Amino acid sequence: MIAEAVEIRKLGDLCEVITKGTTPTSIGHAFQDEGINFVKVESLTENGTFIESKFAHISEEGNEALKRSQLKENDILFSIAGALGRTAIVTEDILPANTNQALAIIRLKDDVELDHSYLIKYLISAVIIEEIEKLKGGVAQQNLSLGQLKAIEIPIPPLPEQERIVAKLDTAFAALDAAKANTERNLQNAKELFQSKLNEVFSQKGDGWVEKKLGTACVIAMGQSPKGSSYNDTGEGVPLINGPVEFGKEPFSKTIKSKFTTSPTKMCKEGDMILCVRGSTTGRINIAGFEACIGRGVASIRFEDNQIWLNYFIRAKQQEIYDLGTGATFPNVSGKMLSEMSFPIPPSEVQRKLVSMMEALDTSTGTLQTNYTQKLTELEDLKKSLLERAFKGEI
Secondary structure (H helix, E strand, O other), rough: OOOOEEEEEHHHHHHHEEEEEEOOHHOOOOOOOEEEEOOHHHHHOOOOEEOOOEEEEEEEEHHHHHHHHOOOOEEEEEEEOOOOEEEEOOOOHHHOOEOOOOEEEEEOOOOOOOOOOHHHHHHOHHHHHHHHHHHHHOOOOOOOOOHHHHEEEEEEEEHHHHHHHHHHHHHHHHHHHHHHHHHHHHHHHHHHHHHHHHHOOOOOOOOOOOEHHHHHHHHHEEEOOHHHHHHHOOOEEEEEEEOOOHHHOOOOOOOOOOOOOOOOOOOOOOOOEEEEEHHHHHOOOOOOOEEEOOOOOOEEEEEOOOHHHHHHHHHHHHHHHHHHOOOOOOOOOOOHHHHHHHHEOOHOOOOOHHHHHHHHHHHHHHHHHHHHHHHHHHHHHHHHHHHHHHHOOOO
């Protein structure tokens, strides 16, 4: 902890109030398209800012009915359900506003010499994260009570020292945020470079190129889920691929074995392209790592002449495939939709050259993406380290 003249006090003793709200629909007030801002956990980022597009809205009457949880400027919000520990300070520009029971409202007493920004930074530090983990007791998701929140101990150095710590951290965080933004741009550029090249390859024409319907050139099998009673995880029967649960991390990763069925329906072969065709994951792809039964959430596609050419084609068309299925409330791509897609096929030698080029670019941009992702992790770790050092009196 901070060494010099530090007073340790419980959070509840520092506050005029620590409370929480209520879901308005539980007391007869519906959400609406416009009106008073209603802040939920998903409205808060991990970095302590608001995502205003994710605010819900309630009427003025609803806001009055939820008077206890009406927010004031400088209130601190702390998530006590769902994504535990998300924190933000209420600013004038989002008022009037209200919140629900997943966010605790922390309102400091006027006579307490505690800098709001200092408290925010302490609440997002490793000390509090560790405290939350202890309170959760190893449970994947558990609510924190207001009593537990009130009992959290806060180290309070003199106000000038609080302000010095905040200033130091703000300067360091600004530099880290700039580095993070630059790295995120580089990561996005690497992704877009590869996608741009894929789009270019599959939109070109040349001597000997032909256009065929995907269903004519390829073998497409739409999945069919076997009886639920035939499912098992003990290896009986054949592997079952239902969707992303059985997918590896990358688009061309091999599928994994997690479920099996003793009553297989539609089958795919090892090496087939596996494509999600239902729900929000529509368009996601993987490569079958083994012969398997495929459930209705996926389809398998096989191009006997050059499977890798097909794989890159589907990868280039992922967004287009997703868009095919979004006319309905629940995204769903049919076998007919896939079969009708136009599939460009160049001569074999051209295929080989283009595949070689795409594989090389895939590898190089993949390496870039890995490096940038690692850098983002390192920047986040550095931020956590700075917070930890700050509250040990080391900055």
